[in-house]
Amino acid sequence: MDSAGEIGFIGLAASLVLVGVAFAISLRLRLRLERELVVSVTRGLVQLLIVGAALAIIIDPGTPLVWSWVWVVGIVVFAAATVKRRAPAVPGLFWIGLLANAVTGVVGFAVAFGLGIFPVRGTTIVPIAGMLIGNSMKSAIVVSERLVEALSEQRAEVEARLALGQPWVAASRPILRSVMRTALSPQIENTKALGIVFLPGAMTGLILAGVDPLDAVLVQLALMYLILGGVATTTAVTALGAVRRLFTSDHRLVVLPRSTRHTG
Amino acid sequence: MSVDGCVRNYNFAGRRNAVAAGHTGRVSAGEPLFAFEAVSVGPPEARRLDGLDAQLPGGGLTVVAGPSGSGKSTLLRLCNRLDVPSEGRVRHRGEDIAQRDPLRLRREVAMVFQRPVTFAGTVLDNLREADPGCDAARGAELLERAGLAATFLARDAGELSGGEAQRACLARALATDPHVMLMDEPTSALDAKATAVLERLATQLVQDGTPVVWVSHSEAQMRRLGDFVLLLDGGRVDREGSAQEVLGGG
Numbered sequence: 072m073d074s075a076g077e078i079g080f081i082g083l084a085a086s087l088v089l090v091g092v093a094f095a096i097s098l099r100l101r102l103r104l105e106r107e108l109v110v111s112v113t114r115g116l117v118q119l120l121i122v123g124a125a126l127a128i129i130i131d132p133g134t135p136l137v138w139s140w141v142w143v144v145g146i147v148v149f150a151a152a153t154v155k156r157r158a159p160a161v162p163g164l165f166w167i168g169l170l171a172n173a174v175t176g177v178v179g180f181a182v183a184f185g186l187g188i189f190p191v192r193g194t195t196i197v198p199i200a201g202m203l204i205g206n207s208m209k210s211a212i213v214v215s216e217r218l219v220e221a222l223s224e225q226r227a228e229v230e231a232r233l234a235l236g237q238p239w240v241a242a243s244r245p246i247l248r249s250v251m252r253t254a255l256s257p258q259i260e261n262t263k264a265l266g267i268v269f270l271p272g273a274m275t276g277l278i279l280a281g282v283d284p285l286d287a288v289l290v291q292l293a294l295m296y297l298i299l300g301g302v303a304t305t306t307a308v309t310a311l312g313a314v315r316r317l318f319t320s321d322h323r324l325v326v327l328p329r330s331t332r333h334t335g
Numbered sequence: 336m337s338v339d340g341c342v343r344n345y346n347f348a349g350r351r352n353a354v355a356a357g358h359t360g361r362v363s364a365g366e367p368l369f370a371f372e373a374v375s376v377g378p379p380e381a382r383r384l385d386g387l388d389a390q391l392p393g394g395g396l397t398v399v400a401g402p403s404g405s406g407k408s409t410l411l412r413l414c415n416r417l418d419v420p421s422e423g424r425v426r427h428r429g430e431d432i433a434q435r436d437p438l439r440l441r442r443e444v445a446m447v448f449q450r451p452v453t454f455a456g457t458v459l460d461n462l463r464e465a466d467p468g469c470d471a472a473r474g475a476e477l478l479e480r481a482g483l484a485a486t487f488l489a490r491d492a493g494e495l496s497g498g499e500a501q502r503a504c505l506a507r508a509l510a511t512d513p514h515v516m517l518m519d520e521p522t523s524a525l526d527a528k529a530t531a532v533l534e535r536l537a538t539q540l541v542q543d544g545t546p547v548v549w550v551s552h553s554e555a556q557m558r559r560l561g562d563f564v565l566l567l568d569g570g571r572v573d574r575e576g577s578a579q580e581v582l583g584g585g
Contacts, residue, residue: 227448227450227452230448231448231452232464234445234446235441235507235508235510236438236439236441236442237438245454245455321416321419322437322438323417323418
């Protein structure tokens with residue numbers, strides 16, 4: 072599209088106007104967020120420009136595919152680090168997140184490329200990995216955070232079950248189910264609202280690029296199903312891995328933040 | 336000191352006031368129910384128990400008392416391994432509980448908590464969490480031991496009053512056929528009438544041969560219930576013996 076670059080710059084300028092509004096609000100209300108705002112906007116701009124430049128090289132048809140796969144590994148590692156940062160109370164969550172994202176990536180790519188849904192190219196590998204792992208990472212964060220919160224808030228119920236001689240698997244099962252439902256629901260709702268509320272970006276982009284609408288819809292559906300499967304896989308691996316690490320080998324719940332422990 | 340109705344005079348730390356506790360005749364001698372040997376819990380700068388040496392008599396109703404933060408709930412939780420010592424050893428009937436299968440130990444050493452925690456579903460569903468094979472007849476029997484009518488089996492556990500919920504929790508704890516019942520301030524959220532019912536049930540348990548360890552901070556309750564009283568302060572034993580000996584007066 073000839074005008075894509077111009078639209079991008081207009082959008083960027085508009086965003087900066089809104090950042091100016093946020094800056095003014097911070098000044099007026101003495102929120103002392105002005106420095107944070109400038110740093111975050113500058114950092115975001117630089118990061119995205121670097122990523123854009125790198126992506127342009129990676130998806131170039133002349134670049135060996137191995138660099139696309141290296142990029143995917145980077146996404147998986149970064150996603151695992153992000154999950155770990157958001158729920159630091161879970162011991163070893165980085166490795167659990169790494170395993171969950173890697174499993175999701177392998178299963179997702181096996182389906183996407185193994186079954187011939189998408190061709191194996193730089194232009195498909197990195198975007199599909201981004202969508203798959205990006206959405207899965209959000210669910211992994213929700214499931215990790217909620218698991219820690221729920222086990223902490225409902226410590227009394229968990230310990231009442233443990234005190235009956237239930238193993239940690241049984242004692243944590245009701246909470247695990249509830250937390251996994253919470254993490255999976257948004258993606259299921261998104262899938263339900265496809266085309267009605269939620270207008271998928273990939274489909275819109277393909278239609279704008281001149282692809283037949285039916286073909287664009289098929290691509291979008293394949294992506295949504297991949298993402299749904301990926302989210303379910305990551306959520307399950309993360310939840311099961313994390314809950315295991317929150318109990319000791321002798322079936323005690325570890326000390327968690329915001330935990331209401333006994334005082335006597 | 337006679338064999339029955341007495342507590343041996345233990346002297347681990349050399350600062351003990353252990354005395355005979357035969358005033359009710361329910362305390363039995365033999366292997367102590369629980370023995371705590373130089374037990375510390377928590378990091379050195381914030382000990383919840385601090386080098387505690389104590390023994391709980393093999394039978395009867397033992398009241399563990401002390402001010403808030405003295406370590407009494409921690410001591411109770413050590414008995415079924417919901418907590419473990421940072422240092423030292425806890426023995427149950429002479430056996431180091433660190434060597435026991437924790438799941439089996441917890442079914443033998445049941446616990447009723449300060450606030451009644453019922454699970455989703457009916458009272459019978461709650462009993463089945465402890466005993467998956469529990470049928471209506473067995474459920475009715477358990478409820479009867481906890482002072483509730485069989486009609487409660489079909490009641491939604493979430494709709495019970497505080498006193499009823501605590502008795503349902505007692506019935507659920509009894510469903511594992513425990514050898515010992517731990518009760519962590521079980522009446523602190525109950526009114527006087529419900530408290531009296533629960534105290535009577537605990538006494539009945541003891542008479543039926545199940546020793547009870549009851550955490551309390553009520554002096555009146557100590558006097559009413561305690562065959563043996565262990566008074567803690569700052570994570571250590573302050574005094575121990577009969578309620579009269581520990582609290583003085585009458």
